[in-house]
Amino acid sequence: MTIAVIDYGMGNLHSVAKALEHVTEERVAITRDPRAIKGATRVVLPGQGAIRDCIGELERTELTGLVKALLADGDKPLLGICVGQQMLMEKSEENGGVRCLGYLEGEVKRFPADMIEQGERLKVPHMGWNRVEQHHMHPLWEGIPTGDRFYFVHSYYVAASHDAEVFGTVRYGDVVAHVATGRDATFAVQFHPEKSAAMGLRLLANFVAWAP
Numbered sequence: 659m660t661i662a663v664i665d666y667g668m669g670n671l672h673s674v675a676k677a678l679e680h681v682t683e684e685r686v687a688i689t690r691d692p693r694a695i696k697g698a699t700r701v702v703l704p705g706q707g708a709i710r711d712c713i714g715e716l717e718r719t720e721l722t723g724l725v726k727a728l729l730a731d732g733d734k735p736l737l738g739i740c741v742g743q744q745m746l747m748e749k750s751e752e753n754g755g756v757r758c759l760g761y762l763e764g765e766v767k768r769f770p771a772d773m774i775e776q777g778e779r780l781k782v783p784h785m786g787w788n789r790v791e792q793h794h795m796h797p798l799w800e801g802i803p804t805g806d807r808f809y810f811v812h813s814y815y816v817a818a819s820h821d822a823e824v825f826g827t828v829r830y831g832d833v834v835a836h837v838a839t840g841r842d843a844t845f846a847v848q849f850h851p852e853k854s855a856a857m858g859l860r861l862l863a864n865f866v867a868w869a870p
Contacts, residue, residue, distance in 0.1 A: 661866070662698035664725070665690045667715045669704030670852065674739065677852035678702070681863040692724050700734055700865070703846075705741025709766065709814070710753045712741045722759070729761045729844060735868050738846030743816060743839060746846055752814055762839055764818035773831030780831045783813040790826045790837060790849065798838075798845050798864045799825070806857045808849035810837075816848060843870040 663675050665688045678686045687694060695701060703725065705712045716722045728736055729746070738746055750756040750766035758766070773780040792804040810828070815835035818824050826838030826847070837848040845865070851858035 659684045660694070660698045661686045661700050661702065662695045663688045663702045663704065664695060664721065666712075666719045666721050668712045669706045669739070669742065670850065671704060673852045674702060674704050677859060677862055678866070681859050682866045684866065690719050690721060692721070695721075695724060695728075698734070700868075701728060701736045703736060703738045703742040703745070705739065705743075705745055707741065708752060709741055709744055709750045709758070710756045712745060713756060713758065716745070726759060726761075729759070732842040732844070732870075734843060735865060735870060736844045737865050738844070739852075740812065740848060740850060743837075743846035743848050744814060746839070746844070747816055747818070750814060761844065762818055762823055762841060763820060764816060764823075764836075764839075766814045767817050768814050769830065769833060773833070775831055783811055784815075784830050784835075785811045788828050788830065788849075790828055793824045793827050793836075793838075794822070796825045796838075796840070796845065797868050797870075798861055800864050801860050802857050802864075808837075808847075808851070808854040808858060810849050812848055 675686045744766045746761040748760045769782045787807040789805045818836045824836045828837045851861045
């Protein structure tokens, strides 16, 4: 029983692994070995920084095809985190346009630079704690109240095409960002559960227990 945290050179790998180890006795492995990833019980796809770099490193490490196959097969739980959520979409506005993995329909958009709230300009990136409203029920929300706070660091946000694939939203200024998305055995979040205190650990524990 192994949880594979995919190591393609991007993402907060060790913090994610340590948080998972805190909630499970299963072995947690940071790996880029295709055999280890294929043989794992469940998989985590992290991501941090520019999406073009993340997509590029996934290709450079020759893991793009494997990740697409895992998504298409849907035979084991997969959790995307931060840019790991964004990469599941069709495209991103970042860097003039980036083609993503295309697992979910929709795109990744940049927060407007001129958002105002209560007379003050909102900062981009959106950084810090914000309330996540649960849009649909999901096993990963078990024991987590809707409206609870999670930790974010992002300048771009997911706008999914299908309501049924949106499980959580956050309002930042005039934007309603789709911060939890998924389908079948895949669930992905824009926030960092490994940095989100008790509720973040609860979500990771729910992922470990999830049997879609």
